Amino acid sequence: MSAPLIQSLIDKTDSFERVRDQIAAILLLESSAQVVMAAASGKDSTLWNLRVFTERANPWDVFQDPPTGDADDPDFDPSPLVNVSFASETFDKSMGDVFERQQGVALYNIDCYGFAISQEDGDGHKPADNAAALVAQRAARLVRNILSAAKYTYLGLQTKNQGPVSGRWFQSLTAFVPSTNERSIQHVEAVRLVLEVGVVELSPQVVGQTLQAVGIAITRQANGQVLLTADVPPA
Amino acid sequence: MSLRQQAAAYARAFLEDSASGFGWPVTVTDPDGNTGELTGYWNDISHSIDPQTGLLVSGRTASVVLSLASLTAAGLGAPHAIADGAKRPWLIEVADLTGNPQTFKVREANPDNALGIIVCVLEGYRK
Numbered sequence: 001m002s003a004p005l006i007q008s009l010i011d012k013t014d015s016f017e018r019v020r021d022q023i024a025a026i027l028l029l030e031s032s033a034q035v036v037m038a039a040a041s042g043k044d045s046t047l048w049n050l051r052v053f054t055e056r057a058n059p060w061d062v063f064q065d066p067p068t069g070d071a072d073d074p075d076f077d078p079s080p081l082v083n084v085s086f087a088s089e090t091f092d093k094s095m096g097d098v099f100e101r102q103q104g105v106a107l108y109n110i111d112c113y114g115f116a117i118s119q120e121d122g123d124g125h126k127p128a129d130n131a132a133a134l135v136a137q138r139a140a141r142l143v144r145n146i147l148s149a150a151k152y153t154y155l156g157l158q159t160k161n162q163g164p165v166s167g168r169w170f171q172s173l174t175a176f177v178p179s180t181n182e183r184s185i186q187h188v189e190a191v192r193l194v195l196e197v198g199v200v201e202l203s204p205q206v207v208g209q210t211l212q213a214v215g216i217a218i219t220r221q222a223n224g225q226v227l228l229t230a231d232v233p234p235a
Numbered sequence: 236m237s238l239r240q241q242a243a244a245y246a247r248a249f250l251e252d253s254a255s256g257f258g259w260p261v262t263v264t265d266p267d268g269n270t271g272e273l274t275g276y277w278n279d280i281s282h283s284i285d286p287q288t289g290l291l292v293s294g295r296t297a298s299v300v301l302s303l304a305s306l307t308a309a310g311l312g313a314p315h316a317i318a319d320g321a322k323r324p325w326l327i328e329v330a331d332l333t334g335n336p337q338t339f340k341v342r343e344a345n346p347d348n349a350l351g352i353i354v355c356v357l358e359g360y361r362k
Contacts, residue, residue, distance in 0.1 A: 064281065064294070064295050065295070066359050067361070068336075068337050068338040068339065068359045068360055068361060069328065069336055069337065069338030069360070069361070069362050070338075070362050071335075071336065117358065117359035117360060117361055118324065118340045118358060118359065118360045118361070119360075119361045120323070120360070120361065120362045121320070123321070123322075123323065124319070124320050124321040124322050124323060125317075125320060125322070125323055125324055125340070125360075126320060127318065127320055128358060128359070130320075183296050183342065183343065183356045183358075184294035184295055184296055184358070185279075185295050185296065185297050185339065185357060185358045185359040186294075186295065186358070186359055187358065
């Protein structure tokens with residue numbers, strides 16, 4: 001084989017990429033709307049805020065230098081972080097075909113990081129480990145409710161029979177066991193939601209070449225003889 | 236003076252040598268609000284940690300080593316972790332090299348009664 005057979009540039013995103021970005025976009029859009037609704041209801045709107053990332057290895061580096069004591073840092077945002085990352089995609093041979101369309105099941109890890117440091121509280125204090133766990137779980141609650149909403153059955157990506165999403169389902173929600181060996185000054189706890197999404201993946205097809213039009217007429221004479229008349233354009 | 240007493244004295248001297256050593260001024264506050272101005276070995280570094288998500292991320296750890304004798308002399312006693320939210324924790328306040336004040340809570344205390352020192356692992360604290 002000496003010449004490439006695919007004649008067109010592969011310049012599209014696959015469905016698993018679109019779905020990852022769509023998940024992040026939904027979370028950002030809806031959490032922002034929740035903040036507005038909470039403020040309108042007279043509640044502490046910061047409790048509904050999420051900072052959304054995709055495919056980040058170290059999103060909670062932002063928590064490394066929290067203000068302590070009486071110091072205030074207006075640039076420090078303690079809102080929980082949500083990192084959406086693609087984990088895997090498996091394909092069902094019984095669905096789809098070997099030419100163009102494959103039905104896949106994509107898994108996404110949605111990690112919710114909650115941050116807290118110990119806080120003075122009257123004559124006592126609020127411990128950071130407890131607070132960070134509650135923040136992470138609150139973020140996970142928001143994520144699960146947003147993505148499980150009926151309006152997002154297909155994650156806003158077309159309809160069931162048109163793809164690319166045929167449905168979504170939360171496989172699990174797991175709180176990570178806090179490590180007691182790290183002893184960081186900041187407490188960060190994490191909760192992972194695993195979202196399973198049915199997707200359709202398409203592949204490059206053979207580009208047909210323009211054929212010459214050839215007219216063929218087949219007739220049967222009265223004596224049963226079959227005659228063929230062809231009209232072939234000049235070369 | 237026995238070797239052990241000498242060792243304890245040397246340990247205290249090393250920790251509290253702020254003129255030519257690594258000693259650094261810290262303010263220690265006990266849960267009852269009593270404070271003491273001491274000198275100790277304060278450490279605050281960043282390193283990679285594993286929050287069990289499969290990825291290493293940046294963390295920051297801080298600690299201070301103090302002389303038990305100096306704490307006693309200041310009328311404070313030995314710091315320890317306070318898990319009860321109804322109580323105030325032991326606090327360590329220190330200014331870093333650039334003068335920025337930092338406030339920490341004692342998260343874990345490891346006394347060495349043989350050398351007369353105590354290692355306090357710290358976490359951030361907001362007043």
